[in-house]
Amino acid sequence: MHDTKERLSLLWIFALLNYLYADVLALWDIVGSLNVADAPHPHLPPWALAGSAVLMEIPIAMIVASRLLPFRANRLANIIAGAFLTLVNGLLTYVPPLFGARTPALPEYLFFATIETVCTLVIIRQAWIWSEVKPAFSSDRIVRQPEAGVAPQRSQRPTI
Numbered sequence: 001m002h003d004t005k006e007r008l009s010l011l012w013i014f015a016l017l018n019y020l021y022a023d024v025l026a027l028w029d030i031v032g033s034l035n036v037a038d039a040p041h042p043h044l045p046p047w048a049l050a051g052s053a054v055l056m057e058i059p060i061a062m063i064v065a066s067r068l069l070p071f072r073a074n075r076l077a078n079i080i081a082g083a084f085l086t087l088v089n090g091l092l093t094y095v096p097p098l099f100g101a102r103t104p105a106l107p108e109y110l111f112f113a114t115i116e117t118v119c120t121l122v123i124i125r126q127a128w129i130w131s132e133v134k135p136a137f138s139s140d141r142i143v144r145q146p147e148a149g150v151a152p153q154r155s156q157r158p159t160i
Helices: 004-033 046-068 071-093 106-129
Strands: none
Touching: 004 046, 004 071, 004 106, 046 071, 071 106
C-alpha cells in the first residue's frame, strides 16, 4: 500500500472503529452501574448528543474524503480533522481525571483513547509529510514488445 490516500482512509477507519468500540464500552459501564430500581435512566442533553454526532461524523466523512479530495484539499482536511479530534479526545479523556472526575469505563476508555490519539497523530504526520511529487520512475515492470518497435538496448561498453 503505497498510495497516501489509501493509507489515510485506512487510518480513519481504524480510528473510527476504536472511537465506536470505546463508546460502546462506556455505555455498557454507565448502564451496568445504574441501580434501575432507585435511579432514573441517564439522559444526555440534546446539545451533547448533537456534539457526539458531529464528532463521529468527522472520521466517517474523512474515510471518503481521503480518497476523493484532490491533493491540497485532502492534505489540509486530514491535518485539520486529525488535529481537531486529537485535541477533543485529549481534553475529554485525559483532563477530567486530573481534576478527580471519573469518566465511564476509565481504564478501558483510557486504553482506547491512547490508541485513538496515536492514530490521529499518525494521520496528521502522514498528511504533513505528504508530497505531491510523483516518482521519476515507475516500479511497474517494463515488458519489451518487439512488434511495437521497442527493442532491448544493447550495452555500450568501451572497446579497448
